[in-house]
Amino acid sequence: MNDREVLTSAFKFHGHICWASAVGVRAGLAALRELGVRRAGSSADLHCIIEIGNNHGAQCFADGVQYATGCTFGKGNIEKAGWGKLAFTLIDKRKERAVRVSYRPGRHNLISQSAFMKKRALGVPPTEIPEEEAQEVVNIIWDAPEDEVLSIGEVKAYPWEGHGEIMGLRPCDNCGEMVSVAYLRVVGDRHMCIPCSGYCQ
Numbered sequence: 749m750n751d752r753e754v755l756t757s758a759f760k761f762h763g764h765i766c767w768a769s770a771v772g773v774r775a776g777l778a779a780l781r782e783l784g785v786r787r788a789g790s791s792a793d794l795h796c797i798i799e800i801g802n803n804h805g806a807q808c809f810a811d812g813v814q815y816a817t818g819c820t821f822g823k824g825n826i827e828k829a830g831w832g833k834l835a836f837t838l839i840d841k842r843k844e845r846a847v848r849v850s851y852r853p854g855r856h857n858l859i860s861q862s863a864f865m866k867k868r869a870l871g872v873p874p875t876e877i878p879e880e881e882a883q884e885v886v887n888i889i890w891d892a893p894e895d896e897v898l899s900i901g902e903v904k905a906y907p908w909e910g911h912g913e914i915m916g917l918r919p920c921d922n923c924g925e926m927v928s929v930a931y932l933r934v935v936g937d938r939h940m941c942i943p944c945s946g947y948c949q
């Protein structure tokens with residue numbers, strides 16, 4: 749896939765076309781290039797600490813980063829710092845090196861003034877905005893020189909202390925649903941999932 753194809757596929761995964769997920773894709777691809785690595789195929793390769801928070805605009809950034817880097821919620825190789833920022837640190841676990849990439853607002857006035865963002869500000873969901881208007885804002889990001897939309901830090905040493913993956917599932921003795929063995933709790937002589945056990949965690 750070339751970069752534009754990665755972007756198109758990322759929008760399919762994300763659910764709509766938007767500038768913030770495009771920044772995420774562009775930033776994710778730049779981080780892979782800086783580290784000289786490929787998209788993570790397993791959780792052994794890369795780890796991402798992404799700085800978005802909850803319930804704020806432009807969180808869509810994270811879907812672009814996940815799609816481009818292969819650091820995903822399901823693999824457990826991405827975590828949220830919760831700072832409300834469009835930035836992340838990508839760690840190459842094998843070489844113990846990392847790079848931080850953040851959104852640089854060199855074209856942000858063009859984005860703010862776009863028909864897309866005016867509608868978003870009025871509460872129109874992105875799925876109800878014409879595709880051409882969304883694409884116009886994506887192109888502002890995609891066609892800009894890299895240093896106007898991304899700030900790329902130096903590749904630095906990042907010691908990685910691996911936590912091995914815990915294998916094994918077994919059914920809860922109460923509800924019968926499968927649970928990772930690490931999450932079973934002992935209640936008398938039975939092994940239960942956390943909600944059935946009554947324990948908080």
Ligand SMILES: [Zn+2]
Nearest residue numbers: 765766769808
């Ligand atoms: Zn979006």
Ligand SMILES: [Zn+2]
Nearest residue numbers: 920923941944
């Ligand atoms: Zn249960």
